[in-house]
Amino acid sequence: MADPTPTAAAPVTWHRRSTHTAARHRTRSLRVRTSAVLVAAIVLAVLVVPLLVPLDRQAVDLTLKLQAPSWAHPFGTDEVGRDLLLRCVYGLRVSLLVGVVAALAAAVIGTAVGALAGALGGWADRAVMRAVDLCSSVPHLLLGIFIVAMFRPGVWPVIISVALTHWLSTARIVRAEILSLRSRPYIDAAVSGGASRGRVALRHLLPGVLPQAGLAAVLMVPHAIWHESALSFLGLGLPAHEASLGIMVNSARSSLLAGDWWPTLFPGLFIIVPTLAIAGLAGAWRERLNPRRRSELML
């Protein structure tokens, strides 16, 4: 040791803890950066690839069926000779559209219901929350299937089905948050200052829950993507000829047994990687919203 002066134990433990925190910080920021890069790449691919690649995603060429990945077809071709890369990108396009729109719609419905229940309180709150419990007692994939089955196959029925089955958790989060905000003295001060119910809700309560509601919405995006894939896999989502990741995985099942791995692997990866990347970003946001974690991040 270069410094011969005796050091107390306390600084050493502090030092250890701080390097530990720093290491954790590094892994976390690596995760966030990877997620951000992936999400950026995905968005770019979804927007740019259809413009750059001069192929038709629906073009059938039976002479080229089930070709292994090559330079001409980087992801190979499917059982009717369609280019898999292009179909994966188009499938991801649908997934992201469904994911973002459905999550946004679910967040809006959930926030409205939760805020109403929390702000009104009393019997209105009890009635609304029992209705929410009732809805959540039905498995939401089943409920989603019922809703999709009422319409012709297409993107919008899937969006409606996912949005209508996924607002429940947001409603619970928003209601709980509103109930905790409602008992703060600053609400008393607003009441005493002549604010109407609506003003208290819009000016003081809702802005307080928006970060939580936004986070719930972003966390919902991967979930909604999974649901779109599940519905399509079951043959209930988009029309069967459309490029959707769930449909692609489903129709590739038979070729998987013959040893052709690419028609299943690539659409599968296109479901998993974007959902993990979005969940990674949402996780980082959640940590920022948590005050204890935030104080740790500042170290």
Next chain:
Amino acid sequence: MLELRDITAGYERKQPVVSGVSLTVGVGESVGLLGPSGCGKSTLARVAALLHRPEGGMVVMDGETVRAWRHRAPRELRTAFGVIFQQPRLSADPRLKLADLIAEPLRATGRRTEAAASVAQWAPAVGLTADLLARRPHEVSDGQLQRACLARALVLSPRWLICDEMTAMLDASTTAALVQAVEDYRARTGAGLLAVGHDRTLLERWCDRTVRWSELREATGQAGLPDPAR
């Protein structure tokens, strides 16, 4: 006159925090209410400010019986009370700048146009400088925030002031400044004051009359508190 007659109030059924308490504050009078912590004096202050509906008893304001509390109370009645709470940190919306915090009651009552002039008038009266007005609650000290909360309570020119342990979190000089600001306002408008606290020296020097919580119970001849064993 603000009369609290035989008030019973609490937060759970059959477990009143305050029971059978009466208190009167005359026009322009300042009354200090002394009591140990947890005795229910803050609850009584909230009942008086129409922020908490009592389970029993009557609140009579200038001869008129109050029938509704919180949002159900007419706006003119609610805004007749200026309330200052114990913890400025919790009683200020964290998103509002101090200038907006002070002007909020004016905006809420449809007097938006007066906001700028009122803030300019009230900020110096409570000792806030212009640079503080542009800050948010987390950027100022407790004392500075409580000054803004006092300005917010005074901005609608209430006829009654309810100070619920207004100075409990503050140092002596800020306490003196806030009490002075309240007294200046009362001298100008003749507003009545109910100051709740546990600092006997302060309340006895500040108020015309101080009452102890135990005296309130004796005056009504009833048990003021429920059995603590329950």
